Amino acid sequence: MNELLAIIEEQPFFEDMEPEHRRLLAACAAKCSYTAGTRLMRDHEPTETFWLIREGQVALESPLREGSVAFQTLGTGDILGWSWLLPPYRASYDARAVTDIHTLRFDAGVLRERMEADPAFGYVLMKHFAALIVQRLQAARLQALDIYSHGGPGHGA
Amino acid sequence: MAPDAVATLPDQAMAPEPWRIHSVRRDVASNEVFSWTLYPEPGVEPGAAPAPGQFNMLYLFGVGEVPISVSAITDDGGIVHTIRAVGSVTRAMQDLEAGTVVGLRGPFGTAWPLEQPRGRDLVLVAGGIGLAPLRPVIHAALQRRSEFGRVVVCYGARSPGDMIFRDELDAWAERDDVDLRITVDRGTAAWRGDVGVVTQLVDRGGFDRRNTLALTCGPEVMMRFTASALERRGLKPEDIYVSMERNMRCAVGFCGHCQIGAHFVCRDGPVFPYPVMEPAFRVREL
Ligand SMILES: Cc1cc2nc3c(=O)[nH]c(=O)nc-3n(C[C@H](O)[C@H](O)[C@H](O)COP(=O)(O)OP(=O)(O)OC[C@H]3O[C@@H](n4cnc5c(N)ncnc54)[C@H](O)[C@@H]3O)c2cc1C
Numbered sequence: 022m023n024e025l026l027a028i029i030e031e032q033p034f035f036e037d038m039e040p041e042h043r044r045l046l047a048a049c050a051a052k053c054s055y056t057a058g059t060r061l062m063r064d065h066e067p068t069e070t071f072w073l074i075r076e077g078q079v080a081l082e083s084p085l086r087e088g089s090v091a092f093q094t095l096g097t098g099d100i101l102g103w104s105w106l107l108p109p110y111r112a113s114y115d116a117r118a119v120t121d122i123h124t125l126r127f128d129a130g131v132l133r134e135r136m137e138a139d140p141a142f143g144y145v146l147m148k149h150f151a152a153l154i155v156q157r158l159q160a161a162r163l164q165a166l167d168i169y170s171h172g173g174p175g176h177g178a
Numbered sequence: 179m180a181p182d183a184v185a186t187l188p189d190q191a192m193a194p195e196p197w198r199i200h201s202v203r204r205d206v207a208s209n210e211v212f213s214w215t216l217y218p219e220p221g222v223e224p225g226a227a228p229a230p231g232q233f234n235m236l237y238l239f240g241v242g243e244v245p246i247s248v249s250a251i252t253d254d255g256g257i258v259h260t261i262r263a264v265g266s267v268t269r270a271m272q273d274l275e276a277g278t279v280v281g282l283r284g285p286f287g288t289a290w291p292l293e294q295p296r297g298r299d300l301v302l303v304a305g306g307i308g309l310a311p312l313r314p315v316i317h318a319a320l321q322r323r324s325e326f327g328r329v330v331v332c333y334g335a336r337s338p339g340d341m342i343f344r345d346e347l348d349a350w351a352e353r354d355d356v357d358l359r360i361t362v363d364r365g366t367a368a369w370r371g372d373v374g375v376v377t378q379l380v381d382r383g384g385f386d387r388r389n390t391l392a393l394t395c396g397p398e399v400m401m402r403f404t405a406s407a408l409e410r411r412g413l414k415p416e417d418i419y420v421s422m423e424r425n426m427r428c429a430v431g432f433c434g435h436c437q438i439g440a441h442f443v444c445r446d447g448p449v450f451p452y453p454v455m456e457p458a459f460r461v462r463e464l
């Protein structure tokens with residue numbers, strides 16, 4: 022537990038959380054490693070987990086695109102998975118370990134119960150995930166703008 | 179404009195000097211990005227060597243003149259410029275071969291602020307062709323490596339095939355004193371690196387928020403989101419610098435072509451502290 026807490030404490034994502042809230046998170050976490058090629062999430066399948074990637078690379082892929090071309094990759098320090106937050110608790114893309122990865126795996130089903138029972142904790146965690154989702158949404162928008170293309174937006178000249 | 183101000187415009191500043199293209203390097207399969215190594219023709223007395231961040235006006239006789247940042251400085255007085263063919267002048271430049279003489283005036287503008295207290299972390303965030311103006315900073319930082327703390331280079335390109343200076347990127351990736359992070363907006367089946375916008379490389383941190391100098395260059399929208407990501411990581415806005423682009427004519431602060439608010443990009447920039455340009459990033463269709 023102390024080791025898990027120490028890992029959580031050094032992660033920017035959990036920064037500025039109360040020690041008591043970090044302890045709640047640590048109680049739902051476990052160290053978990055996966056070999057390259059492992060599918061961590063499958064589009065449309067139920068998911069009750071999120072991961073903090075401590076080392077390695079994960080590719081997010083959409084089954085709607087041909088072949089397995091990632092639309093985004095996640096790496097060290099990134100959080101994988103937010104579908105556990107809202108019904109129907111199903112993944113909306115595939116996630117595949119590109120390299121061997123080391124993670125903290127969180128039991129989100131249990132976490133959700135804690136969030137319901139302790140609304141202050143629930144609000145804090147929701148706020149952290151909302152910020153993460155906004156960040157990813159902005160990134161996706163920027164990616165869709167194709168800013169490096171000819172005459173792409175944002176060139177002052 | 180006051181008459182005495184007109185009188186102080188030095189003739190020298192407007193007269194291009196002949197420089198010869200010694201070699202041409204083509205980086206991208208489409209030939210859209212190319213680098214020239216230029217040397218002054220005999221009889222030309224080059225002025226001060228350009229500093230990283232400064233630009234020259236390159237003149238193609240009979241076609242036109244464009245501002246282009248310095249992409250490298252050679253030990254023997256040569257200057258490298260990296261150009262992306264986007265319009266009438268740069269497309270005409272695209273086909274020139276080694277041996278051609280072009281006009282050059284400069285260097286102009288402000289430099290990246292590399293004279294900082296020793297030991298600061300240096301974070302460089304480049305998007306697309308924006309790697310070229312930051313490249314001499316990387317060269318300088320590697321030459322003076324002990325003066326900096328961590329050196330983090332984040333580079334975002336459109337696709338793996340659009341990446342420039344692949345050989346140098348490979349060499350920097352080999353070094354354990356440079357943290358090189360590369361991402362592409364659009365991956366391919368063969369691409370094993372990161373996919374996503376360059377700001378997500380900044381979000382991964384790995385530098386000291388209280389003691390970091392961050393320099394960014396690329397499309398304005400990318401610089402704006404990069405600055406937000408850096409601020410999110412705890413950097414103060416005044417520790418962030420951006421390099422701006424505007425159409426230019428005189429390049430010496432006389433014609434007003436390059437104005438952004440009260441600032442002339444040619445004279446007060448192109449490198450600006452982020453807080454000075456932050457309001458401009460919020461104006462639509464400047
Ligand atoms: C200080 C400074 C430093 C610069 N450094 C570099 C550099 O190192 N390398 C480099 O390649 N360019 C650089 N530029 C940009 C370069 O000056 C312009 O791309 C060039 O002036 C375009 O001239 P043109 O006649 O070829 O295109 P124009 O005929 O003037 O433009 C044709 C079309 O291209 C679009 N366009 C213009 N500029 C850009 C752009 N930058 N990106 C995408 N589309 C554009 C225009 O909107 C227009 O639709 C710099 C600009 C400034 C102000």
Ligand code: FES
Nearest residue numbers: 427429433434444
């Ligand atoms: S280009 Fe003339 S004032 Fe800047």
